[in-house]
Amino acid sequence: MNQPVQSRQLTLDRIRAATPSAAKDSSQLAAAYAALPRAYIRHGSLTAQARVELMIQRLREYDAEVVECTPAELPDAITAQLAASGRHRFVAPSGAPPEWMVTSAWKITGLEWTLDHGLDIDEIEKAEGVVTAATCGIADSGTIVLHHSATEGRRVLTLLPDYYLCILRAGQIVETLPEYFNRCQQPPALATYISGPSATADIEMTRIKGVHGPRILVVIVVRDN
Amino acid sequence: MSHATPGHVSLDPKFAPTFPQAALIMLRNPQLRKNVAHAIDVIQAKRGKLVVEKTDWQELRSAASEIRFHVLDNLGAYLEQFEARCTAAGGHVHWAADAAEARQIILDLLREENATEVIKIKTMTSAEIQLNPFLQAAGVSVYETDLAEIILQLGDEDPSHIVVPALHINRSQVREIFARTMGLKNLSDDPKELTNAARTYLRQKFLTVPTAISGANFLVAETGTVAVVESEGNGRMCLTLPRTMISLVGIEKVLPRFQDLEVMLQLLARSATGERMNPYTSLWSGVTPGDGPQRFHVVLLDNGRSSILAKTKERQTLKCIRCAACMNTCPVYRQTGGHAYGSVYPGPIGAILTPQLMQMKHAQTLPYASSLCGACYEVCPVKINIPEVLLELRSQVVNQERKQAGRFFDPMYLGLRVANLIFATAWGFHAAQRMGRIGSRFFTRKDGWIHALPSIGGKWTQTRDLRGLPKQTFHQWWAERAKGGK
Numbered sequence: 001m002n003q004p005v006q007s008r009q010l011t012l013d014r015i016r017a018a019t020p021s022a023a024k025d026s027s028q029l030a031a032a033y034a035a036l037p038r039a040y041i042r043h044g045s046l047t048a049q050a051r052v053e054l055m056i057q058r059l060r061e062y063d064a065e066v067v068e069c070t071p072a073e074l075p076d077a078i079t080a081q082l083a084a085s086g087r088h089r090f091v092a093p094s095g096a097p098p099e100w101m102v103t104s105a106w107k108i109t110g111l112e113w114t115l116d117h118g119l120d121i122d123e124i125e126k127a128e129g130v131v132t133a134a135t136c137g138i139a140d141s142g143t144i145v146l147h148h149s150a151t152e153g154r155r156v157l158t159l160l161p162d163y164y165l166c167i168l169r170a171g172q173i174v175e176t177l178p179e180y181f182n183r184c185q186q187p188p189a190l191a192t193y194i195s196g197p198s199a200t201a202d203i204e205m206t207r208i209k210g211v212h213g214p215r216i217l218v219v220i221v222v223r224d225n
Numbered sequence: 226m227s228h229a230t231p232g233h234v235s236l237d238p239k240f241a242p243t244f245p246q247a248a249l250i251m252l253r254n255p256q257l258r259k260n261v262a263h264a265i266d267v268i269q270a271k272r273g274k275l276v277v278e279k280t281d282w283q284e285l286r287s288a289a290s291e292i293r294f295h296v297l298d299n300l301g302a303y304l305e306q307f308e309a310r311c312t313a314a315g316g317h318v319h320w321a322a323d324a325a326e327a328r329q330i331i332l333d334l335l336r337e338e339n340a341t342e343v344i345k346i347k348t349m350t351s352a353e354i355q356l357n358p359f360l361q362a363a364g365v366s367v368y369e370t371d372l373a374e375i376i377l378q379l380g381d382e383d384p385s386h387i388v389v390p391a392l393h394i395n396r397s398q399v400r401e402i403f404a405r406t407m408g409l410k411n412l413s414d415d416p417k418e419l420t421n422a423a424r425t426y427l428r429q430k431f432l433t434v435p436t437a438i439s440g441a442n443f444l445v446a447e448t449g450t451v452a453v454v455e456s457e458g459n460g461r462m463c464l465t466l467p468r469t470m471i472s473l474v475g476i477e478k479v480l481p482r483f484q485d486l487e488v489m490l491q492l493l494a495r496s497a498t499g500e501r502m503n504p505y506t507s508l509w510s511g512v513t514p515g516d517g518p519q520r521f522h523v524v525l526l527d528n529g530r531s532s533i534l535a536k537t538k539e540r541q542t543l544k545c546i547r548c549a550a551c552m553n554t555c556p557v558y559r560q561t562g563g564h565a566y567g568s569v570y571p572g573p574i575g576a577i578l579t580p581q582l583m584q585m586k587h588a589q590t591l592p593y594a595s596s597l598c599g600a601c602y603e604v605c606p607v608k609i610n611i612p613e614v615l616l617e618l619r620s621q622v623v624n625q626e627r628k629q630a631g632r633f634f635d636p637m638y639l640g641l642r643v644a645n646l647i648f649a650t651a652w653g654f655h656a657a658q659r660m661g662r663i664g665s666r667f668f669t670r671k672d673g674w675i676h677a678l679p680s681i682g683g684k685w686t687q688t689r690d691l692r693g694l695p696k697q698t699f700h701q702w703w704a705e706r707a708k709g710g711k
Binding site for chain 1: 263376
């Protein structure tokens with residue numbers, strides 16, 4: 001395609017002609033960027049306990065189900081949630097720790113687990129639920145951050161199943177969005193920020209939970225030892 | 226093309242009626258006005274609460290405004306950086322000087338894929354270049370996946386808002402559209418049931434259509450990242466299931482660094498839908514093996530943006546992050562809804578964007594579609610001084626008109642030239658006041674109001690009353706008061 005190559009030059013020429021005060025080189029550009037005002041709140045002021053409580057409160061405002069547990073209680077907590085969901089077929093990312101996938105605790109049987117070692121889309125679509133870890137939680141907006149590591153799974157895994165159980169460690173929770181960005185000095189190639197279950201308000205601004213993504217979001221907050 | 230469809234409100238400024246003509250039709254549609262007012266009241270109430278809770282709102286606005294200005298100042302450098310990083314991450318970057326070129330690039334990419342179907346995430350930019358009718362005419366079936374966009378597509382309706390484009394359609398109208406086009410006779414008008422119908426309708430498309438088109442909320446120069454902000458998960462579906470993804474993005478959408486998202490994301494959802502954060506934000510750079518589309522294209526669209534960039538006062542228009550807070554707060558939009566603006570970009574931002582993206586002659590009345598109350602500037606998360614740009618565009622409209630020879634004896638211009646002479650001197654002004662008081666006496670009723678003026682003045686009194694001139698001017702009153710020794 002010849003034309004677009006010319007269009008690239010044409011567009012850049014037009015832009016350059018329109019911006020005579022542009023920085024002359026990369027160091028000038030970096031200096032101009034560094035001088036931008038950033039007087040907004042970057043660091044939160046809550047105690048660790050209050051931060052976790054705010055996160056839980058925000059998640060509940062999004063109609064997410066939230067429970068807390070200690071690290072030792074986690075397998076039981078997972079099992080209890082899955083049992084309560086009334087679902088049986090679950091998927092988990094390839095790097096999910098084996099202790100999550102309890103099938104017999106509390107004498108509950110019939111929980112079926114599949115790890116995502118390159119599952120077909122159809123197999124993920126058939127799963128009734130998914131369990132993953134997360135990278136970060138942002139209390140201010142009740143946001144769960146996924147960077148899609150081996151314990152968080154590829155993007156489609158937390159999208160197709162109707163039920164999503166996310167395991168968030170208390171130490172991963174920050175108060176403000178800038179604190180999260182401060183933590184990712186190496187920006188991720190992929191990221192998904194999840195704030196509550198999928199929703200729409202397109203019909204008369206009535207909020208409906210669950211359009212295409214999971215309709216049910218459950219979060220287990222694991223307290224630090 | 227959509228504008229050719231009979232009975233359609235044209236959203237192509239080349240063919241749309243003028244704002245006053247189109248607005249009159251909307252004002253006579255009580256159902257539409259009720260739907261629009263209801264939706265706007267809900268969003269406004271939610272937004273208001275969340276903005277109050279954010280104690281650093283003004284600081285965030287200032288930061289966002291300065292970041293966006295900085296980007297525009299250095300747009301060339303940041304776009305090249307984005308292109309380099311996106312390419313290094315496995316993406317392909319294309320440049321389109323105008324709408325026709327963007328359409329052709331996208332069609333060529335789809336042909337390379339042998340695509341006969343494409344799923345779409347809501348994108349205003351594709352509406353701007355009228356992509357859907359073009360692709361349909363070329364034999365590609367286009368499926369919108371955002372709930373509001375499905376309602377519009379199936380109902381053959383036009384968008385009237387940039388965030389909730391079907392807000393002018395109520396639940397019973399949606400029920401009628403879905404029942405008719407999806408063959409669901411027993412569908413109720415419960416929004417939950419309607420949403421479920423859309424979910425079922427689209428599921429198979431998501432799982433089978435191999436090509437998708439999106440817009441983008443932001444590009445990040447530092448990392449080559451593309452950001453899509455959404456609520457329903459239709460975006461995530463399109464971003465993860467197909468094998469090929471094409472993102473059409475205006476050249477102004479770039480941000481310098483990944484960290485700048487911390488400012489924009491705090492402002493965008495609160496301003497747009499009155500949420501602390503939208504349910505889903507997706508960020509990706511290029512292609513990731515084993516996760517999502519393995520072929521990824523970005524089409525960077527100029528289409529008039531670089532000429533806006535060249536103008537001092539108008540440049541700020543390009544800071545826009547498309548949150549729609551300006552239309553939600555606008556007293557004019559509230560009355561007329563979006564279709565009256567004759568463009569896919571309605572409301573205050575549309576009133577300044579459309580005349581600049583198009584030739585002004587196609588959108589001459591839009592800069593006047595405002596009371597200049599300033600509410601849009603106050604709510605704008607990136608501090609676009611919309612009234613300032615409106616005034617600038619008005620002066621351009623007037624300057625254009627004045628040059629037309631036929632306008633020399635136009636009563637308005639004649640009147641303004643006379644006014645110019647009168648207002649130039651104090652004695653002229655005082656004389657005019659005296660004459661005005663005498664003259665207006667004939668039209669002022671006992672209640673002190675003028676209800677009807679003759680000839681050209683009737684244009685004013687047709688729709689509103691005019692206060693009669695007081696017996697005394699402020700100057701006279703002040704002089705008498707001074708004499709009285711007070």
